[in-house]
Amino acid sequence: MRRSSAASSSPPARSSRSPSAGHPPNRHPGSRSSRSTAPRYPARSTQHASRITGCAGRRPLPAHPPSTITNLKGAHVALYILRRVGITVLMVFLVVSAAFFLVALMPNDVTQTILGPDATPEARAQLRDEMGFNDPILMRYLAFLGGLLTGDLGVSYLSQQSVTMQVLERLPVTLTLSMGGILLTTVLGIVLGILAASRGGWLDTIIRGAAGVMQAIPSFWLAVLLVLVFAVNLKMFPASGWEPFTEDPAEFLRRITLPLISIGIAGTAAVARQARVAMLDVQGRDFMQTLRATGLPEWRIVWLHGLRNAAIPVLTVIGLQFVALFGSAVLIEQVFALPGVGKLVVDSVNLGDMPIVLGVVVALSVVILVMNLVIDILYGIINPKARLA
Template identity: 40%
Template sequence: MLNLILRKVAASVVLLVVVSATTFMLMFIDGAAIARQVLGLGATNDQVAAKVVELGLDRPVLEQYFQWLGGVVNGSLGTSYFSGEQITNMMATRIPVTLSLVVISLFFTMILSTLIGVLAAVKGGWVDRSLQIVSVGGAAVPNFVVAIALVLMLAITVPIFPATGYVAPDVDTAAWAMSLVLPVAAILVGSTASAAQQFRGAMIDVLSQDYIRTLRTRGIDERYIVFRHALRNASGPGLTILSLQTIGLMGGVVVIERVFAMPGMGLLASNAALQGDIPAVMGCVLFSVIVVVVVNISVDLLNGWANPKARIS
């Protein structure tokens, strides 16, 4: 297990370098254009040239990237081109918002998709067909459409939940939970639908195996067979698709945070990308890669615990 963790950490470091370098190269188009964006259209050429030197945009791109990478190693992500604020300070208030959405959404996705997938595989018939129709429909509808529909139904027409905004849990725990209900529900519709289909297919394959038929002939309780033997062996594909969904989830959070006006990393990333604020964008990329890496390593550990063959592979 330790070797597995070390291999995953080493691969994650390589992934971080590749993704961050690619993002940095794509973001850096023209130092003068970035400086003019910071100063405004009324800035003179001399002011733009001075700003380029001040921000260090006159140096080679690779040199700038390695300086940023060195800052990351030392715990510094630089300062915003526009506000002059430390990127770490900008992210400190926004990370809890996004983590609340991501962690809660992943948790409920895992629980709901497992239950739905197992139910569809075990019951079959009209139950299976109904769940498949609902799952396909949920996966086909964009999450921002679901979010708008939820706001119209449960925040405007019937004012049960707040339509926008975010309340920190240390301010008011109940208000924090209420502010997350609609955003998390909008994310769950699509993520649960995809993962449930994967769990269903894996469960059907496992339940058709010879050892399952042998256990049934011995008179072992069906629920014990399903949850103790079949689900454990079928968990690998389901957990894998859940880890892959994390990448899409990080992109979906950007849209959800805009719809619900939540001051999270998604909103910061979209605003920074539109402005050309490279340090802020790189901070958001670093956060996203770390979240994806942590989730993938956690899923691999769960797979190793549930299926010893996964540890060997």
């Protein structure tokens, strides 16, 4: 009885085989402890995993510091600008060459204008030989290029004055008129286009209708109408003449107001219509809705973020209008009697003074191509994708 009670009260004896002896406990495969502690699949080495993924020995690439990224962007921009400058220089050479051959091959006999209608054929032939008209055209072309590299555009047939000096005296008037016109076109056109796209309704209808009417009005007809109304009848502005800004700023503004309106109305309409279309396209994009959801003011969303994304097509129209303004300047300078290169080239064509005509063509071509270069550079700054073109 004592043995049985002692046996029943004492705990069961442990096995003499301990885990330290090299035998794991609960070796039975069906036990819970074996399922919870032992791995289900055999472990694989790191080399085996690298062999499967193909990434053996690879390390993550180091991130470029911000200074390196900035230098790369600056190098891309500089390369883009250099490429555009090279294209512009090539275009200037081609345009100047084409202008020279067109002027040289024109059937023009200036000797009759210089000597008069009573000159003998022998005198006219001698003068033609002295002026180099009998030289081969290739030799005349090389001489013209040599003078162009030194800034010498030749001598006028009639006045015997330097063509370069005459063009430089008249060019500031035309540049002032053209730059003022493009400034008026850009500012007023963008403002009207954005207002039409943002407000909509009756304001959009009025701006679109006015833009269509303004774009259909010829600049010279509008110039004559403005002279009749504001100069002849109302006596508010002078009808003709020019006053430099450095001598009398107030009189300069009075005399340039009507020419600026005449030359900039059609361009303003074109820029306004393009700005409206571009802004409507931008307003439907997701990032504009995201900016509105952040609580930014509407004016900041439209005039900063929206205008920047809509600037590419607007810049294209502005560049085209700048070229068109030089063509309109010839007529506007005739109407208002402005001493610009437009009036100079018209008088030279009537008198047969071809060096003046060629000098004006070269000067205007360089100005237009430089303006196109500026617009191309702005393309690359605003839209980095344009640098790949």
